[in-house]
Amino acid sequence: MTSPERFPSAPPEAHDTPHLVASTASIVEVSDLAKSFGDLTVLDGVSTAFGVGRITAVVGPNAAGKSTLIKAILGLVRPDRGRIIVNGHVVSQDWDYRRGIGYMPQASHFPENLTGREVLSMLKHLRGPSAELDEELLDAFVLGPELGKQIRTLSGGTRQKLNAVIAFLFRPPLLILDEPTAGLDPVASGIIKNKIFRSRESGVSILLTSHIMSEIEQLADSVVFLHEGRVQFDGPRMDLRRLTGQQDVERAIAALMQGGLS
């Protein structure tokens, strides 16, 4: 983690801002990460760090490499180059570090003929005995009556709620939420957002992606902006607005994507 703001034409005073992300301890450190799929370069030397107890949003246009970055952190994608350290563990062949991660994928398919309760108990079995589980979301979503039904009879929204429950269930120190509110009604997304804030208060680090800019405005402490596999901006959300001279994140991101400052 050298400079949190890699923005080519940034005004000089931008570098004088306190490097909040760099100065605090980080839960995830990514250095010089590169990944290509065939001829397609998806990540091209990404270096960044995610601060402990902060909500960091990874944003960028489609195909910017957001999913690949997340999957590399989870060990699902093997990088061609670079190094990732999660909570002190180097991500490579070792898989036990994932005990400390709660992951909510964008969409998930559970085995169709299992019930929600069975999916939960399968994951509990796989994780082994753990401290007290966090079933707060289970109650907040009123999922109890749905748990006895087979997955194939559940609606997309209900599956997504189950997905969220699973991410928070084991009280992991790091949460990776890929579009956490996609496909959820306003009430449910409100519940998730509240849960995200409360998790941060209790010291959990959160990494999320979203294409809803108002959500990032609401939630994120820091923003990492990826474009064509490179980090174009990395720093506190406030800096993003100041740097681009825009009023809100949405316009700031748009300005970044057009590659210019006003």
Added chain:
Amino acid sequence: MKSAGKILRYQLRDVIRGRWILAYTLLFLLATDVLFRFGGSGDRVVLSLMNVVLLLVPLVSIIFGTMYLYQAREFIVMLLAQPVDRTSLFLGLYAGMALPLSGGYVIGVGLPFLWHAGGGVGPALGMLLLVGVLLTCAFTALAFLVSLLFEDRAKGFGVAVLVWLLAAVVYDGLVLLVVTTLWRYPLEQPLLVLTMLNPIDLGRVLLLLQFDIAALMGYTGAVFQRFFGTLLGLTVAFGALALWTTLPFFLGIRRFRLKDF
């Protein structure tokens, strides 16, 4: 490794609740039962079932195996985000498919024999069940390999069907072509080797040798009888059939461990 058993437990529950495994079992149950009712004795039923088994077991195993792994893709991602190693997950998924398929087959064919022949068929039925289970394991492993090699589902299914066609139909045609073209030469030994290279042919030879009809295959039949009839031949045949499971299985594991999900 402990995770493999845990994954298997839930995968089994999922697969067994699916209706297709029940349909698969019932199909064999019905076919076997009908063959008995048409007045077959135990051995004749085994012989009649042989071709159904040799065609259907590989086809169903490779199609369902491929489909199952493609469908489980998102769930595999979910499980790989847990503290689980990839080898355990692969083992759990494979066993979760190969066990119900084998079980469905053994129950479907075995039960009618129990109530019609009272189990008094012996080695021929034993061989039929064994060959069926080995073919299930081999073609499930091939299915997993195919589905891991091809990201595109349509292409994967195409390749899976192609593999089956090749092993079940085309290969025999090619062998026949070789035999008729080179009829002037002594082909018994090469033919023996060619048979070893195809799991379905291996199954067929192992089954035919349970009956006296091997003599009907002429001189080649006699050579086969002389080779596969010995303990050495039998060991080699089973070894080759087992290799058809282990080879794709380990190639599949290797691919699974290195794959980007």
